[in-house]
Each structure stands twice: as C-alpha cells, then as structure tokens.
Amino acid sequence: DGGITQSPKYLFRKEGQNVTLSCEQNLNHDAMYWYRQDPGQGLRLIYYSQIVNDFQKGDIAEGYSVSREKKESFPLTVTSAQKNPTAFYLCASRLTLGIGELFFGEGSRLTVL
C-alpha cells in the first residue's frame, strides 16, 4: 500500500540532545513537508522540499534541520538549539509543486525530559 511512514511514533529526549525523526514515502511524490502541531495552534510549517537536494525554510525553522538525499526520504533533526521541542510532528507529501492535497503520515510525538 502506498503511503507515508514516520518513525518513531514516540520519542523521549534529554535536554541538549539532537534527535532525528524519519519520514519515508512510496507515493512517488516530489514535494515533502514537516509540520509541528501544538495544542490550540493548528499546524505550523517547519521545512519543505520540492525536489531532491533542495529544501526551504518554513515559518518556524529555527532549531531544526533537514536533508533530502533521496526522493522517498525527508528526515527531520531536532537540534539542541530548539528551545521548546516537545510537540507532535507530522510529515506530509504532495504530488508536485502547488498541485493537489497533502498526504500525511501518522506523526511522531517528541517529549523532552
């Protein structure tokens, strides 16, 4: 079945540690996204990528980094510079630039202890 797989589903991190959230898609979509969800704030865009080896900052990119070495994969690293990293993270993909809807993964819940 085609879809988006995020892992891990739950992750605990100590302050000062970097963590990487995985996102893999087999939909053959060009565009991929990372959103952060906090209670009462909807979804906010962290980074997005339109093609391999290219990505753009979203609205809240500070403290995060990404890579896009393969079309299928778009991992997100939450660095120790992110001041409030506890949140729910959603990865999504889209067929191509500005066309159609986003398809979402099941999300990853990050908790900083």
Next chain:
Amino acid sequence: AQTVTQSQPEMSVQEAETVTLSCTYDTSESDYYLFWYKQPPSRQMILVIRQEAYKQQNATENRFSVNFQKAAKSFSLKISDSQLGDAAMYFCAYSDYGGATNKLIFGTGTLLAVQP
C-alpha cells in the same frame, strides 16, 4: 500573507443530525485550493474534502459538503447524518494553486463532539 480563521473552537452535534463548521480565509490570489482535514484521536490527518477556487460548484463527498463563497472568502463544511466516527478535530486549510511557497496554511481547528 494568507490567513485561515476557524472561529469555533468546539462544536457538538447529536448523532444523525447535521452540523456546519465555519472557516474564513484571506488571500489576494484568484487561484487556490481549500481543504478540510479531519484529525481523529489517532492523530493522523485525513483529507475530507477539497475545493478548487476556479470551480463554482461546491464539492461534495458522501455526507460531507462545502459551502464555498469566494467573494465572502468563506468555506464552511456541512456534515449530514452525523456518526460517532465523525468525532474529531477538523482543520480548514488554504493553498495557493501552483504557488511558489507550495505550502498549506491551516486554521486552529474545531473540535467536534458527536453525542449518541
């Protein structure tokens, strides 16, 4: 900048009744998409319905329909014959059509409860 506003943080409906969720948006573009997404307790975002701004006809998907008022920049979702499984957070979202920013902008959501 484009914005999306959902003014109803919570709504409640009786099973089998009809409920309407409101959404307004602001944009200077003429070509764009509007979406309603559902987020059940599992937290995966599921597309409910999509509307292209150039289409005058309101989109429908089974029990879900929209009232798209382009001039008023309003995009409400009507759920008919509500079922217990409809209980979820509903997000309205906007996207430029073919836009350079290539992103969806989400409202803050409406939590829908369905009473048996």
